[in-house]
Amino acid sequence: MTSFAAISNFVIQCHERAGAEEHLESYFQGLSQDVCNKWNFHNASLTEFLSTWRERRQDIVPTPVDQPEDLESSWAISLSTAQSALVKLENSDRALLTTKMLLEGVPIHYQSETCAVDRLEDVRSFMVEGNYVRQMVVHHRPRGNDEDDQNKFESLIEYLLVRGPVVASFDVFPSYDEEFTLNMGQGIFKPTPDEHHMRAYQTFPRHCIVLFGKGVQVQGSDIQEFWEGLESRGEEFGDEGFVRLARHHCVIREVVELKV
Numbered sequence: 142m143t144s145f146a147a148i149s150n151f152v153i154q155c156h157e158r159a160g161a162e163e164h165l166e167s168y169f170q171g172l173s174q175d176v177c178n179k180w181n182f183h184n185a186s187l188t189e190f191l192s193t194w195r196e197r198r199q200d201i202v203p204t205p206v207d208q209p210e211d212l213e214s215s216w217a218i219s220l221s222t223a224q225s226a227l228v229k230l231e232n233s234d235r236a237l238l239t240t241k242m243l244l245e246g247v248p249i250h251y252q253s254e255t256c257a258v259d260r261l262e263d264v265r266s267f268m269v270e271g272n273y274v275r276q277m278v279v280h281h282r283p284r285g286n287d288e289d290d291q292n293k294f295e296s297l298i299e300y301l302l303v304r305g306p307v308v309a310s311f312d313v314f315p316s317y318d319e320e321f322t323l324n325m326g327q328g329i330f331k332p333t334p335d336e337h338h339m340r341a342y343q344t345f346p347r348h349c350i351v352l353f354g355k356g357v358q359v360q361g362s363d364i365q366e367f368w369e370g371l372e373s374r375g376e377e378f379g380d381e382g383f384v385r386l387a388r389h390h391c392v393i394r395e396v397v398e399l400k401v
Contacts, residue, residue, distance in 0.1 A: 143176050145357055145366070148190060152359045156186050179356075186361045193354025193369050194226070194306055195383065201226040201306070202353070205382025206240070207375030213257035217243035218373045219308045219349040220264065220397070224273055226306045226351075227401045235401055238273050246271065261310065261349075261397060268399075276400040282393060295388060298368070298396055299355065307352045308397035309370065311386065312345035326379030329358060329367045331387035340391075347394060349373075353383070368393070 151168060155161040162182045169180045169190065178197055180190040195202055203225070206218050221238040228235050243264070244256055251263040258264060265277045280297060283290035301307045314336045321330045332340075350370035358365045366388040376382045386392045 143172060145177075145192075145355070148172070148177060149357050149359055149364050152188050152190070153362045153364075156188070156359070156361055161185050161188075187359070189356060189358045191354050191356030191369060193356070194302075195353045195369065198226075198230065201229050202371075205371065205376040205378070206373050208373040211255065213253070213255045213346075214240060214244060215349040215373045216258055216261060216264070216308075216310070217247075217256070219351045219371075220268070220399075222351045222371065223306050223308045223397070224268075224399055224401065227304070227399055230305045231401055233401045235273060243267070261308075261395065274399045274401050276398075278398040279395055280398060281395045282391060286391075291389070291391060294393075298352065298393065301396060301398055302352060302354065306371075308349055308399070309352050309368070310347045310349045310394045310396075311392050312340065312394055313348045314339075314345055321384075322374075325377065326372060326374065326384045329365055329385040329387050330392070331390045332392065337391070350384070352396075355388070356385070 152165065155164045162185070165180070165182060165188060169177060174197065177190050177192050179193060180188065182188055203222055208214055208218060217240045221240045221243055224238040228237055247258070247264055247267045251258050261279045268274045268277045280294070282294050298307065298309070314332050316333050316336060317330055350372050352368050352370045354369045356367050356369055358367065367385040368388060369383055369385055371382055372378055372384050374382070378384070
């Protein structure tokens with residue numbers, strides 16, 4: 142199966158010669174939909190391509206929700222979105238979860254006044270005992286900066302995405318809450334070098350989204366990999382509600398494996 146690395150190298154080669162778009166269009170059309178199912182040619186030196194459930198199964202993509210500003214309910218929005226998508230993908234007869242069901246069903250002592258939860262593990266009992274999933278496992282990003290450990294975590298996310306959309310949480314750094322949000326979620330978000338250092342001694346708020354796929358932006362010979370995720374800031378945010386988080390920058394804090 143063709144890898145994203147091989148596709149990226151081919152794109153770079155095409156960027157270096159005339160008629161790049163024509164060559165690339167023919168190339169992408171020849172790829173399996175399981176490998177790559179969306180691509181854009183912005184100009185002769187900027188190409189993006191993705192493998193995303195957003196294209197593969199549009200029937201599991203909900204209308205983007207705009208989370209109330211006074212609530213921190215992204216965990217409930219994301220878990221209900223992912224559970225509903227997996228139930229549909231696997232043709233399960235389980236009940237479809239809603240945000241309201243989670244907010245009202247998870248014991249109040251696990252929630253703050255703004256509906257935030259400290260640990261996603263605290264939601265497991267409600268999910269399993271309520272028969273909404275068979276199993277719920279929270280996978281945490283390894284501590285430290287060991288490259289092999291971080292790459293294994295990214296590979297785990299890729300593995301989970303093969304089955305369907307995946308709930309992920311990340312630290313809301315100042316640059317996300319300010320610059321990226323003010324820019325309405327455009328571009329690919331990655332923490333600043335200072336924020337990478339700040340994470341070692343400072344705790345940031347957690348925010349949840351649902352990962353629907355992965356992609357690559359190739360500009361000239363520069364490669365930027367990213368995750369595509371559904372935010373909870375309405376359909377005007379990002380690309381119809383979807384944002385991009387840079388890979389290999391330790392952005393994702395944890396992912397939730399749901400088995401329905």
